[in-house]
Amino acid sequence: xxxxxxxxxxxxGAPTIHPIPSGTRDVLPDEMRxxxxxTTTALEVFQRAGYGEVATPALEYEETLARGDVxxxxxxxxxxxxxGRVLVxxxxxxxxxxxxxxxxxxxxxxxxxxxxxxxxxxxxxxQRGQPREFLQAGIELVGAPAPDGTAEALTVLCDMLDAxxxxxxxxxxxxxxxxxxxxxxxxxxxxxxxxxxxxLVSRDFVxxxxxxxxxxxxxxxxxxxxxxxxxxxxxxxxxDLDGHASEAAEGLRGVHALLEPRVAERxxxxxxxxxxxxxxxxxxxxxxxxxxxxxxxxxxxxxxxxGRFGRPLPAVGFALNVERLHIALAGEERGxxxxxxxx
Amino acid sequence: xxxxxxxxxxxxxxxxxKETLDLLDAIGIDTREVRSNDRKLLFRDVxxxxxxxxxxxxxxxxxAADVGMTGKDVLMEQPEREVYELLDLGYGRCTxxxxxxxxxxxxxxxxxxxxxxxxxxxxxxxxxxxFAATGRQAEMVEVKGSVELAxxxxxxxxxxxxxxxxxxxxxxxxxxxxxxxxxxxxxxxxPVAHKLKAAAIDELLERVRAA
Numbered sequence: 001x002x003x004x005x006x007x008x009x010x011x012x013g014a015p016t017i018h019p020i021p022s023g024t025r026d027v028l029p030d031e032m033r034x035x036x037x038x039t040t041t042a043l044e045v046f047q048r049a050g051y052g053e054v055a056t057p058a059l060e061y062e063e064t065l066a067r068g069d070v071x072x073x074x075x076x077x078x079x080x081x082x083x084g085r086v087l088v089x090x091x092x093x094x095x096x097x098x099x100x101x102x103x104x105x106x107x108x109x110x111x112x113x114x115x116x117x118x119x120x121x122x123x124x125x126x127q128r129g130q131p132r133e134f135l136q137a138g139i140e141l142v143g144a145p146a147p148d149g150t151a152e153a154l155t156v157l158c159d160m161l162d163a164x165x166x167x168x169x170x171x172x173x174x175x176x177x178x179x180x181x182x183x184x185x186x187x188x189x190x191x192x193x194x195x196x197x198x199x200l201v202s203r204d205f206v207x208x209x210x211x212x213x214x215x216x217x218x219x220x221x222x223x224x225x226x227x228x229x230x231x232x233x234x235x236x237x238x239x240d241l242d243g244h245a246s247e248a249a250e251g252l253r254g255v256h257a258l259l260e261p262r263v264a265e266r267x268x269x270x271x272x273x274x275x276x277x278x279x280x281x282x283x284x285x286x287x288x289x290x291x292x293x294x295x296x297x298x299x300x301x302x303x304x305x306x307g308r309f310g311r312p313l314p315a316v317g318f319a320l321n322v323e324r325l326h327i328a329l330a331g332e333e334r335g336x337x338x339x340x341x342x343x
Numbered sequence: 344x345x346x347x348x349x350x351x352x353x354x355x356x357x358x359x360x361k362e363t364l365d366l367l368d369a370i371g372i373d374t375r376e377v378r379s380n381d382r383k384l385l386f387r388d389v390x391x392x393x394x395x396x397x398x399x400x401x402x403x404x405x406x407a408a409d410v411g412m413t414g415k416d417v418l419m420e421q422p423e424r425e426v427y428e429l430l431d432l433g434y435g436r437c438t439x440x441x442x443x444x445x446x447x448x449x450x451x452x453x454x455x456x457x458x459x460x461x462x463x464x465x466x467x468x469x470x471x472x473x474f475a476a477t478g479r480q481a482e483m484v485e486v487k488g489s490v491e492l493a494x495x496x497x498x499x500x501x502x503x504x505x506x507x508x509x510x511x512x513x514x515x516x517x518x519x520x521x522x523x524x525x526x527x528x529x530x531x532x533x534p535v536a537h538k539l540k541a542a543a544i545d546e547l548l549e550r551v552r553a554a
Contacts, residue, residue, distance in 0.1 A: 172538050204428040206529060232541050268538050288535045293406015294425070295535065 023132030035135070035326055038164050039117050042137040042320070045160040046115035051139050054114050056096040058121075062086040067308050068095030069278035072201075076123025076132065089121035094279070094302065094317055097140045102309035110143020110313055117322075131323070138299070138319030145314040146301055147254035150283045151263075153299065153316045154255070158263045161287070164325065167332055169296070171266050172232070172286040173255075174273025176300070178248045179229055185244030186221050200229055201274050229272030237269045245271075251282055279305040287320065291331030296324045347372050347390040348543030350536070353403055353411030355396035358507075359528050362434040363412045367391075370550040400424040400531065409536035410544060415526035416505050420466050427532040429548055435528040439469060441521040442512050443501035444494050448520060450501040454479060460500040463493030470503035473523050491515040 020026065027035065043053060065075055065088055075088035090096055093116050105112055117137050139156055141149050154171065161169050179200060183193050192215060199207035205226070212225045228245050231237050235256060238249050249271070256264060268288075275284045275298065284300030299318025306313045354363050354377070364374040377386050377393065385392050392408055397420075399413035404424040414435055418428065441462075443450050453460040459480035464470045467483040474481040484499050491511060493499045505526065506512055509519065530551060532544055 170539060202422075203426065203534065206428050206431045232538055268541070270538060288538050290535075290539055293404070293533050293535050 021132070025131060025133075031326075034329075035322060038322055038326060038329070039135075039137055041163045042160050042322075043115065043117060045163045046137075046139055046156065049113070049139075049156045049159065051113040051115035051141075051156070054097065054100060054116055055118065056090070056093070056100055056116075058089055058119065059087045060090050060096055060099070062088045064099055065091065065095055068092075068098060068305060069308075070095060071278045072275075073122055075121070077121055090118075091122050092120055093118050093136055093138060093319060094140060094305070097317075098302075098305045098309050098315070101140075101142050101313075102306060102311040106311060111149070112142040113139070114142070115139045135322040136297075136319040137322050137325075138297075138317060140315060140317035142306060142315040143313045144316065145303070146251060146282055146316070147258055149314065149316045150255045150301060151258035153318055154259060154267075154285065155263050157285075157287070157299070157318050157320075158266055160320070161325075164329065166289060166325065166329055168291065169266065169287055169289045169328075170268050172270040172273055172288055172295075172298075173252065173267045173283065174270040174285070175249070175251050175283050176274055176280045177251065177282055178245075178271055179274070181248035182225060182228060182244055185248075186215075186217060186225070188215060188225075196225075197274075200272060205230060232268055232270040232272070234267075235264075235269065237271065255283055275300060283316070285318065289328040289332070291335060292324060292328040294324065296328055297321050348540075348546055349390070350409040350540060350543050350547060351390050351392060351407075353399045353408035353413075354391050354393045355399050355411075355413050356393050357396055359396060359412060359414060359435045360393075363528070366412075366432065366434075366551065366554060369554040370547070397421070400426055403531050403533050406533045406535055408533070409540055410530060410532045410547065412528055412530055414505075415524075415529055416466065416469070418529060418531070419469050419524070419526075422468070425534055427534060427537050428529050429532055429544075430530040430551060432528040432530055432551070435526075437505045437507045437526050439466065439503065439505055439523040439526060440512075440519045441470075441473070441501055441503050441523060442494075442506075442517045442519050445516050445518045448501075449494070450520065453500040461498070462501050462503055463490050463499040464503040465490060466503055466505070469523065473503065491517060 047053065062078065070092050073091045075091040077089040079087050081087055097114055101112060115138065119133055119135050121133050123132060139153065141153055144152060157171065188196065192211065196208060196211045199211055209226050212222055224245060238253055241249055252269060273284055273286065279302040280300045281303045282301035284298065286298035287296040289296055297318060297320030301316045303314040306315055364378060367374050373389055377391055384394065392402065394402065396413045397417050399411040400417060400421050401424065402408040403411045403426050412432060416437065416439060450460045459482055461482045461484055462470055463484045463486050465486065467485050471483055484493065486493055490502045490504045494502055494517065495515060503523065512519065537544055
């Protein structure tokens with residue numbers, strides 16, 4: 001048994017295998033050609049919309065990412081430089097770009113439109129389409145407040161997905177402030193509030209119902225706090241709300257009113273949508289496709305992140321996982337082939 | 344549209360199998376073929392796939408099934424699976440317990456004299472969380488087969504396992520020392536299907552609630 005044959009099963013005379021770290025992979029020409037077609041198209045769409053491409057180092061100081069609050073997607077790889085400072089492989093591109101904007105564009109007139117194609121690194125359990133190193137294509141629109149900035153980001157997102165040829169995609173659209181506003185409306189605070197938000201983030205509606213029941217509010221409030229985060233669908237979802245819930249959904253209505261029909265019809269309003277990144281403040285979205293069981297990417301508003309780097313500006317952005325997008329495109333093609341054969 | 348609303352349902356074989364099929368019958372999904380066929384796994388006509396309970400979150404998280412039924416114990420042991428937990432189905436009620444051989448508790452002596460105890464379990468994550476939460480040190484020994492054998496042979500000081508009636512524990516001379524958590528069957532959904540097939544999933548949920 002050798003280091004290159006960890007389970008000692010290689011037959012005599014087999015080529016020596018030099019392993020690569022778990023969760024990473026090589027890309028060979030056939031796949032690379034298809035990935036390159038996707039990324040070239042994505043960057044063309046971004047640049048046509050006025051977004052300039054930037055690159056940042058894969059390594060950042062740990063304190064930079066900590067300032068950005070990337071809980072939920074913490075950096076997994078750390079090393080020390082020669083002065084003993086802690087470096088991390090970036091787990092996300094939004095925080096490095098917030099740092100870049102605050103330092104390189106400290107006096108530039110907003111709005112700033114930036115895009116990127118870059119690898120990010122997370123310590124996830126490797127499973128289909130979820131490696132430790134993954135390629136993201138995305139934009140950041142800095143200095144454009146809601147609702148107009150959000151509407152622009154959603155439009156660029158649809159332009160890009162249309163251009164690469166994805167057909168069945170939908171965009172789950174919610175607001176991280178919505179459930180918070182509901183809890184404010186019923187004066188739910190402290191540890192109880194934290195427990196409820198934890199159940200919501202971990203997608204456990206059974207646990208949420210238990211926590212809501214424990215609040216001992218009236219029947220109407222109890223029903224609302226359990227039912228609203230499970231609402232998802234077309235604009236009728238917003239129309240059916242009343243009271244605290246209706247006020248809380250005002251932000252979503254504002255964005256919806258600005259969208260072209262081709263973008264608006266892709267939206268699925270999702271009043272329970274929460275993202276696990278700590279810096280989101282308002283509208284958030286996730287891209288779904290019937291050909292893939294996991295989201296292809298997502299984004300949202302982060303109006304307070306730039307302020308943590310000393311240049312307070314409202315901002316919105318999204319990142320798509322290029323490898324997952326590729327899997328979804330291949331899945332859609334396969335679905336069409338199968339339908340073609342059976343008809 | 345068919346009775347399942349075009350959804351693929353992951354059904355657990357084993358302890359939850361019969362009650363899950365009874366529930367599906369009650370909401371109008373025909374399970375006769377599933378009941379009559381032990382070996383077949385995929386029942387395309389009624390949108391049912393059958394598998395061991397611990398595989399249900401794997402299929403649902405990946406979208407190979409849209410919804411599924413499995414035990415809370417399975418979900419707690421696989422917290423990394425990203426699925427929606429929609430409903431407590433109430434059946435399959437079991438308790439996760441800490442047990443050891445009857446008489447003087449060998450776990451207590453191990454803790455006092457050796458600083459930690461050895462625990463055999465099929466649920467290393469749930470067990471480790473329980474000991475961490477109660478401030479005790481324990482070494483997990485993961486076993487795949489009958490956990491009750493481990494403390495009888497001196498492999499471990501105690502076990503963490505799921506019990507419905509306690510009969511198997513009693514028959515092997517083991518007694519429950521602590522109850523960790525009560526587990527029932529849950530209805531889970533794939534996060535993408537939960538959005539893209541919202542109407543079908545909500546309708547299924549309503550019918551299950553009414554059943």
